Amino acid sequence: MKGSKPKAKAKSVLPGFGISMGFTIFYLCLIVIIPLSAVFIKTSGMTMVQFWETITNPRVLASYRISFLTAFAAALINVVFGLLVAWVLVRYNFPGKKLIDSLVDLPFALPTAVAGIALTAIYAPNGWIGSLLQPLGIKVAFTPLGITIALVFIGLPFVVRTVQPVLQDLEKDTEEAAVMLGAYRLRTFIKVILPELIPPLLTGFAMAFARGLGEFGSVVFISGNMPLKTEIAPLLIMTKLEQFDYMGATAIALVMLVIAFVMLLIINVLQWWSGRRAIAG
Template identity: 60%
Template sequence: MTSTPTATRRRPLFRRKSAIPGFGLTMGVTLSVLSLVVLIPLSAVAIKAAELSPAEFAAAAFSERAIAAYRLTFGAAFAAAVINGVFGVLTAWALVRYEFPGKSIVNAMVDLPFALPTAVAGIALATLYSPNGWVGQYLTPLGIKAAYNPLGVVIALTFIGLPFVVRTIEPVLRDLAADVEEAAASLGANRIQTVARVVLPALGPAWLTGFALAFARAVGEYGSVIFIAGNMPYQSEIAPLLIIIQLEQYEYAAAAAIALVMLSASFAMLFVINAIQAWARRIEG
């Protein structure tokens, strides 16, 4: 029996060098920046809210006015995310699958909410949808009041959230070759069956990601909403505005309590959506 040469013997395993040069340094910088920008400010909110006793916290964070603001904020954000989830898919489909005159202009307009200051967007939307605005003057005779009520909040949040869904779905649609749809059609599937059983399942994780981004962005929106919402307590007052009001009254702990409730609800929503995405990836795998 021949012995194995020393050169071919198994060597002890050593730690492999990282493919990224300076991994320790870059990871340290990353964690430091995340701590300064994200973790420390969020911790400060919790610490400031902890100055209140449980009874004071409940009185500030779960007052009737605060609950009405939560209901409007999260309800309008969810409604806007659903609307963007539907029309965002249609917009991305048109931009990826078809060529038409002015496509580059439409493509640039999708990114307009990213570049436009939120206050400018709010003023523009209020001008358009007010009772005497370009669009609102035609809605008023129909009994539809689009501005200065909860509907105006949904309109503003839909405006600022659309790009998140479109830009998240576009790369997936580009990777989804048209041959897949043609193969489904050759097997006897009609257009509805092709969309329902081939296209939508492939877009599912990306759609959930875009939905989560649009929802999270809408929950924290302030500038574009206050100009079109009307800001009436118990009716059209959003939670970020209520936080600003508390800060203007030097009620910093109460403002932190409301912010902590919103932060917790947002984290819970994102956790649920990430869990659904992980489950969808396991199903696909």
């Protein structure tokens, strides 16, 4: 109406965009960017020849291969079983459900060194499970398989807690309509449910993969730390630091940082693309 006063803008409980953005940038610089930039600054003290010789050393390359392959394999396993665990916790009611739901978060609270010692005791040749696998010719402790199992244990909660809220928000009406139209359960899952779960599954995979790359405490015991065989990159970095080879340690860390950032960036782009595709569909 003419002459009416404009409505007063509702005040937000949180501070405005300028203050929030400034604090966000300050926090990220203080906690993330400045510490990471120290890796680049320290490595810049090396010549290109020294840097190349350090990162292409056979022992270093083997540690990269073990770290990335085991973290990738563990993240893939967690995607499958994390989805299964989340599905059971959301879609079914059974005695002890709250207890199992609480146990999922146990790797978050348990010190990683304790987890590593426990897994080593269980999967060692004289352990509860290791003694059963030994006659079958399957060796877990002090092998890449043992490292993968430790990373699966550590990374499972990331996938479960990422997928679980999405499953809870999914409406069952669409699934029931698909079944009434003659779609089988598998087809309903692939066509109706799975497209909604791909973004959170990619997020859970990225988080589990990133945690696996940097994991130290739970892996150092069960791996056996044999150079060229079961030595992970974080342990090699620690070894370099103990030898006061700070430039060598930062050079190895820099390569891991760059490769991990590129892989996580690719995963985030895939997550964004799948999310846009699901909305468009």
